[in-house]
Amino acid sequence: IKQIALVTCTCCPIMDQLVARGLFPCAPIDLSLAVEMQVLEFVTMLFLRISPNNTAWCGALEQFLQKQGYHLMGKDPLRRRFSSALQ
Template identity: 45%
Template sequence: LEEVEISYCACTPAPIHLMECGLFACSPVAPTLAVDLCVLEFMRRLFVRLTPNTTAWCEALESFLDAQGYQLKSKVCCI
């Protein structure tokens, strides 16, 4: 969690200004909480792949990081 103070004027509502900053307001009027759009994208990717095992979580994380420009060096482990 990070506290951010944002100044805005009446000409642009706070939720619009937050969206321009890459944040999704949790209230349409006078929001006090916002979620980073990257976190929402990660959750979307997770729920698309959600199954009752850790493979889905790992694949969603790898897909999310790949879309952000990161590359993971995956290794297959045989136990």
Template identity: 40%
Template structure:
């Protein structure tokens, strides 16, 4: 993506279907579909972000992608997932208010 002040990276990433790990200079962006999958999985199974991130890290390493530090993906993914889940709770709350007001 091309970043400028009129089109910040996080805005472009969201428009492309990705959720940035940071609202300013994201180093990782995760597919919104993937975040929804993991959120649903963690409702139905014991949440284990470290195991999830370790699995993805090994999967990507086997395909030639590596991270600077071993826990880089885990930290960024955990942060991204938490921010996504908070945002979804806020959206659900606002939608509930709109529905209640319409009744």
């Protein structure tokens, strides 16, 4: 997980800037998370081979990130946003 700085202006929307960097926004407004398109591609391939389970995937990812020293705020911080991006 990393934070990136984006310049906001009407000539270059934030969504376009994210996509140009290989990131997919998880929400059209009030953006708080973007997922690398390669991760979305991997999860899509994975879910084609097993039963889709966003809750298990995000739970495992949250636990992995916590062990790496990242602290995600809020209840269920990834599942809803990640599910939106995956659709």
